[in-house]
Amino acid sequence: xxxxxxxxxxxxxxxxxxxxxxxxxxxxxxxxxxxxxxxxxxxxxxxxxxxxxxxxxxxxxxxxxxxxxxxxxxxxxxxxxxxxxxxxxxxxxxxxxxxxxxxxxxxxxxxxxxxxxxxxxxxxxxxxxxxxxxxxxxxxxxxxxxxxxxxxxxxxxxxxxxxxxxxxxxxxxxxxxxxxxxxxxxxxxxxxxxxxxxxxxxxxxxxxxxxxxxxxxxxxxxxxxxxxxxxxxxxxxxx
Numbered sequence: 001x002x003x004x005x006x007x008x009x010x011x012x013x014x015x016x017x018x019x020x021x022x023x024x025x026x027x028x029x030x031x032x033x034x035x036x037x038x039x040x041x042x043x044x045x046x047x048x049x050x051x052x053x054x055x056x057x058x059x060x061x062x063x064x065x066x067x068x069x070x071x072x073x074x075x076x077x078x079x080x081x082x083x084x085x086x087x088x089x090x091x092x093x094x095x096x097x098x099x100x101x102x103x104x105x106x107x108x109x110x111x112x113x114x115x116x117x118x119x120x121x122x123x124x125x126x127x128x129x130x131x132x133x134x135x136x137x138x139x140x141x142x143x144x145x146x147x148x149x150x151x152x153x154x155x156x157x158x159x160x161x162x163x164x165x166x167x168x169x170x171x172x173x174x175x176x177x178x179x180x181x182x183x184x185x186x187x188x189x190x191x192x193x194x195x196x197x198x199x200x201x202x203x204x205x206x207x208x209x210x211x212x213x214x215x216x217x218x219x220x221x222x223x224x225x226x227x228x229x230x231x232x233x234x235x236x237x238x239x
Contacts, residue, residue, distance in 0.1 A: 044104025174206025
């Protein structure tokens with residue numbers, strides 16, 4: 001059972017959620033830059049991390065799982081969010097240059113099927129970035145946050161899953177070294193100190209693992225993946 005979209009909204013509106021967005025989000029921007037002229041998809045609950053690319057990307061779309069629920073996003077301007085099933089996403093193949101996956105893999109019913117569906121949507125030279133709770137970090141044990149829900153991963157587990165799904169990991173990083181507490185000592189400006197110390201002193205213990213992967217060609221078909229996919233688009237978005 002996925003975390004409900006209202007609970008996700010509430011978390012990212014809190015000081016702790018805003019800190020998580022800032023610390024993990026800067027890693028994403030460092031990796032992808034401004035995505036100028038690119039088509040970007042966020043799957044799961046990625047909207048807090050997609051905003052930096054709205055002014056420069058050719059298109060930004062947020063797809064949220066039906067079992068999670070969907071929100072209107074962004075709050076101002078045309079809606080760019082839609083809802084769909086993780087095994088039958090409502091887009092044609094090879095349409096996105098960048099796919100960001102947040103709060104998605106940990107609660108997927110079948111992670112391999114989800115990744116193969118993302119593989120289908122990604123352009124041949126495209127990049128996939130996944131943020132997941134680190135099995136060895138304390139955030140995976142914080143059930144009061146979305147990172148404490150579902151199935152956390154170690155780096156080796158994530159690498160094996162990506163390889164099985166025809167992705168090649170090319171870059172790894174971690175974020176969220178501070179404790180998952182809404183105290184002043186763990187949020188806001190103090191989070192910068194936690195991140196700096198954590199990266200140097202205990203780099204493997206970041207609360208979130210971020211991996212960037214590229215699409216490998218010539219994948220075998222998964223059983224039962226011959227279903228027809230109906231195409232749809234979010235309101236006011238042009239495909």
